Amino acid sequence: MSDTVKKEKSMILQKEMIGGLFKELGNTKESGKKVVYTFVPGNLSELIRSFDMLPVYPEINALQSGMRKMSGDYIKEAEKWGHSEDVCTYVKCDIGMMLKGNIGPTGEKIPDPDLLLLSYTGCFTFLKWFENLEHLYPGVPVALIHTPYQENGEITAEMTDYMVKQLKNDVIPKMEKVSGQKFDPDKLKTILQHSADTEDLIAKIFDTTKNVPSPIDAYFAGVYYIGPINIGFRGTPEATEYYKELYKEILERVRLGLGPVTPEGEMEEEKYRLVVEGPPNWTSFREFWKLFYDMGAVIVSSSYTRVGGVYKNGFRHDPDRLLESLSEYCMGCYTNLNLNQRVDLLGEEIQEYKADGFLVNSIKSCNSFSAGQLLIMRTLEDKLEIPVGFIESDLVDPRYFSYSNIKNRLESFFQMLEQRKIMVD
Amino acid sequence: MPNLKELADKCENLAFDLNFTEAKSWKAKDSKRVIIGYMPVYFPREIIHAVNGLAVGILGGGDRKQIVVGDAYYQSYICHIPRGIIEMALSGHFTGFDGFVFPSICDVIRNLSGMFQMSKIGQFAKYMDFPQDFNPEIGGKFYIQEMDSVLSKIKEINGVELTVENLNRSIGLYNKNRKLIERIYDIRQSYPWRLSAVDTYHIIRAGMVIPVEEHNEILEQLIEEISKEFGDPMDKIKVVVTGAFCEQPPVSLIRTIELAGCYVVDDDFMLGSRWLQTQVDDTTDNPKLALSDAYLNYSAFSSSVYDVGNPKSKRLIELVKRRKADGIIFAAPSFCDPALLDKPIYNQECDKAGIRYINFQYHENIGQFKVIKEQVGAFSDSIKLWDVEA
Numbered sequence: 001m002s003d004t005v006k007k008e009k010s011m012i013l014q015k016e017m018i019g020g021l022f023k024e025l026g027n028t029k030e031s032g033k034k035v036v037y038t039f040v041p042g043n044l045s046e047l048i049r050s051f052d053m054l055p056v057y058p059e060i061n062a063l064q065s066g067m068r069k070m071s072g073d074y075i076k077e078a079e080k081w082g083h084s085e086d087v088c089t090y091v092k093c094d095i096g097m098m099l100k101g102n103i104g105p106t107g108e109k110i111p112d113p114d115l116l117l118l119s120y121t122g123c124f125t126f127l128k129w130f131e132n133l134e135h136l137y138p139g140v141p142v143a144l145i146h147t148p149y150q151e152n153g154e155i156t157a158e159m160t161d162y163m164v165k166q167l168k169n170d171v172i173p174k175m176e177k178v179s180g181q182k183f184d185p186d187k188l189k190t191i192l193q194h195s196a197d198t199e200d201l202i203a204k205i206f207d208t209t210k211n212v213p214s215p216i217d218a219y220f221a222g223v224y225y226i227g228p229i230n231i232g233f234r235g236t237p238e239a240t241e242y243y244k245e246l247y248k249e250i251l252e253r254v255r256l257g258l259g260p261v262t263p264e265g266e267m268e269e270e271k272y273r274l275v276v277e278g279p280p281n282w283t284s285f286r287e288f289w290k291l292f293y294d295m296g297a298v299i300v301s302s303s304y305t306r307v308g309g310v311y312k313n314g315f316r317h318d319p320d321r322l323l324e325s326l327s328e329y330c331m332g333c334y335t336n337l338n339l340n341q342r343v344d345l346l347g348e349e350i351q352e353y354k355a356d357g358f359l360v361n362s363i364k365s366c367n368s369f370s371a372g373q374l375l376i377m378r379t380l381e382d383k384l385e386i387p388v389g390f391i392e393s394d395l396v397d398p399r400y401f402s403y404s405n406i407k408n409r410l411e412s413f414f415q416m417l418e419q420r421k422i423m424v425d
Numbered sequence: 426m427p428n429l430k431e432l433a434d435k436c437e438n439l440a441f442d443l444n445f446t447e448a449k450s451w452k453a454k455d456s457k458r459v460i461i462g463y464m465p466v467y468f469p470r471e472i473i474h475a476v477n478g479l480a481v482g483i484l485g486g487g488d489r490k491q492i493v494v495g496d497a498y499y500q501s502y503i504c505h506i507p508r509g510i511i512e513m514a515l516s517g518h519f520t521g522f523d524g525f526v527f528p529s530i531c532d533v534i535r536n537l538s539g540m541f542q543m544s545k546i547g548q549f550a551k552y553m554d555f556p557q558d559f560n561p562e563i564g565g566k567f568y569i570q571e572m573d574s575v576l577s578k579i580k581e582i583n584g585v586e587l588t589v590e591n592l593n594r595s596i597g598l599y600n601k602n603r604k605l606i607e608r609i610y611d612i613r614q615s616y617p618w619r620l621s622a623v624d625t626y627h628i629i630r631a632g633m634v635i636p637v638e639e640h641n642e643i644l645e646q647l648i649e650e651i652s653k654e655f656g657d658p659m660d661k662i663k664v665v666v667t668g669a670f671c672e673q674p675p676v677s678l679i680r681t682i683e684l685a686g687c688y689v690v691d692d693d694f695m696l697g698s699r700w701l702q703t704q705v706d707d708t709t710d711n712p713k714l715a716l717s718d719a720y721l722n723y724s725a726f727s728s729s730v731y732d733v734g735n736p737k738s739k740r741l742i743e744l745v746k747r748r749k750a751d752g753i754i755f756a757a758p759s760f761c762d763p764a765l766l767d768k769p770i771y772n773q774e775c776d777k778a779g780i781r782y783i784n785f786q787y788h789e790n791i792g793q794f795k796v797i798k799e800q801v802g803a804f805s806d807s808i809k810l811w812d813v814e815a
Contacts, residue, residue, distance in 0.1 A: 082769030086760045124531045127731045128766035135770045142733045144557055149535060151552035162567040166558050339539025364502040367762065371536035374498055375543060392500065
């Protein structure tokens with residue numbers, strides 16, 4: 001496997017943005033900027049930015065630790081602290097990282113939070129995670145916003161009203177107190193306009209997989225593409241610029257009829273088009289990806305890239321409905337959809353993007369995704385008569401990534417896809 | 426009047442009747458009656474009672490139902506209770522149930538509601554989102570909307586409209602039920618040898634599958650029995666067991682704890698039946714608001730609720746002191762994120778408070794208790810032998 005990754009301009013831009021954020025975080029003592037810990041799904045990045053505060057996403061720290069092969073030690077540290085082997089490894093990785101000094105990916109210490117903003121969308125474990133953080137950071141205020149689940153497959157006016165009231169009554173006053181700034185609706189309005197522009201671009205980018213060959217991999221590369229919006233840049237001009245550049249690069253690939261860029265260069269032949277459900281494994285990310293591109297498999301859509309927002313269905317942040325729009329965003333994230341909605345969304349994408357197969361990467365740590373996946377898989381198999389595959393791994397616990405097991409299962413799955421192609425042809 | 430053993434035996438049969446015969450017989454007597462199954466932890470059963478319904482607690486098959494198809498629905502790293510529930514659903518145990526409510530507790534139970542919806546089990550499967558905002562104007566209003574949502578689904582089935590009078594009456598009955606249960610726990614705190622933890626478990630659990638009126642009658646008879654002087658205390662420590670509020674431990678595990686030298690003076694096995702720690706106003710013009718206020722202000726502490734600024738560990742320690750317990754047994758189901766993620770905080774706060782504890786994990790059909798017995802026995806001995814205040 002090559003050790004060097006081919007860099008495109010958008011990649012460099014992204015690296016600069018993320019590096020800049022961590023630098024800014026490392027500099028908060030001097031700048032006086034306040035720090036808000038929060039989560040990706042249902043994140044209120046725009047609101048945080050409107051108070052000139054900086055976001056920290058513990059699950060991003062955890063996944064980066066996984067990619068840097070540091071999560072194993074952090075998890076063990078949290079287990080020494082009393083956590084069970086059975087529980088979410090994102091939580092343990094984050095807590096272990098904190099117990100070991102909270103050093104971020106750029107080698108700088110991530111500052112302690114000034115506010116714990118718990119917008120728990122679609123994941124009950126987030127609630128428990130922040131209870132642990134509250135215990136670890138005694139005295140830090142907690143703003144909790146409860147996002148109602150779309151149990152009936154819809155967002156009702158009552159649900160939105162419930163969230164708006166929580167924003168007004170609890171979240172915004174706490175942000176005002178921590179930041180020392182009054183809530184500025186005009187400022188938020190400008191930020192939300194940037195968000196909407198960015199979301200338009202993201203929707204277009206992920207829609208390019210309609211092309212054959214697909215110019216991008218919507219899972220393995222997709223996680224990089226959603227990086228800037230999921231790490232707090234949604235609503236910034238930099239994010240819009242990044243996505244414009246990325247979209248331009250992808251359109252050029254379409255024009256040239258090129259397939260996705262992989263860590264080992266361009267993929268030459270697209271043999272299989274897949275839709276994938278579930279987050280990736282981070283500890284062996286490149287080996288995991290290689291298993292796919294070596295077989296000519298391209299992911300044309302993935303549910304994971306929608307945890308930070310589902311834009312395909314037309315949702316955009318609306319500068320004219322500030323708090324309502326933030327609320328609807330939170331409620332619309334993928335893991336806040338009920339199982340029927342998830343089946344419908346995945347089914348539409350399998351058809352729209354002409355996928356040859358559907359694969360579940362079932363993650364030990366993530367019940368929000370995993371509970372029900374087997375039924376989702378069987379339902380799609382019956383409904384669309386499409387080959388389905390199932391593999392298991394974990395987010396950031398290296399003990400739960402079995403390369404040979406996954407490889408065996410994927411080989412069987414690809415054989416099934418090959419056989420079906422022969423039958424169909 | 427039946428004696429203690431007869432009451433306990435009757436309740437054991439009721440509690441573990443996985444075909445819910447009593448509930449179904451009750452329903453058969455009136456065509457407008459409905460049975461609504463609900464999952465752990467808490468659900469305001471009063472609203473079902475008030476519209477001619479019976480809320481029946483569903484706790485899975487425990488160690489009494491072999492899982493055949495349920496495992497095909499869940500990965501190995503997901504807790505055991507949902508596979509037992511889906512097994513029961515697919516093998517006809519819930520035939521005659523009209524609907525199902527899945528109160529918010531964790532992602533697994535939430536997604537189980539979706540599996541019921543997809544599999545079209547019952548006429549409705551409702552995930553009931555409990556507010557994590559405790560402001561009556563915000564979380565309270567939302568909670569009432571959630572109750573209304575359940576009521577509207579039942580009305581579609583039996584056409585029964587909720588009335589203030591009926592809901593007040595139902596609240597009164599459940600107030601009495603909670604009061605009687607607490608009375609049993611209070612008696613057991615002082616005289617734990619009069620009623621074993623296993624019998625207590627059966628008796629409280631039976632209340633999840635029969636009408637509250639009948640359960641109240643059983644509880645009153647039982648209290649009369651255990652208020653009498655009998656038996657002698659054994660050389661056991663008093664413990665609080667916590668962490669077992671959803672997936673239930675097998676009865677043999679509770680028995681093992683007792684046999685290993687512990688009196689269980691409080692626990693969270695049937696937390697839902699003891700959830701509201703107040704008498705809800707049953708004389709009001711707005712009984713739904715009364716239920717909501719009780720939920721917001723007088724809920725038991727639970728791993729399913731994050732009451733910011735009111736830490737559960739503090740409330741657990743208060744409970745231990747109130748029950749004059751010698752220690753805590755943290756018994757949580759394997760793969761239970763809510764219970765297990767609370768454990769380190771509980772442990773650390775207990776350390777600070779000088780409260781002894783042990784931890785272990787189980788699953789509902791665990792069959793080997795030797796290790797747990799040794800662990801609990803050593804815990805009990807260590808307190809009896811070395812604790813100067815024991």
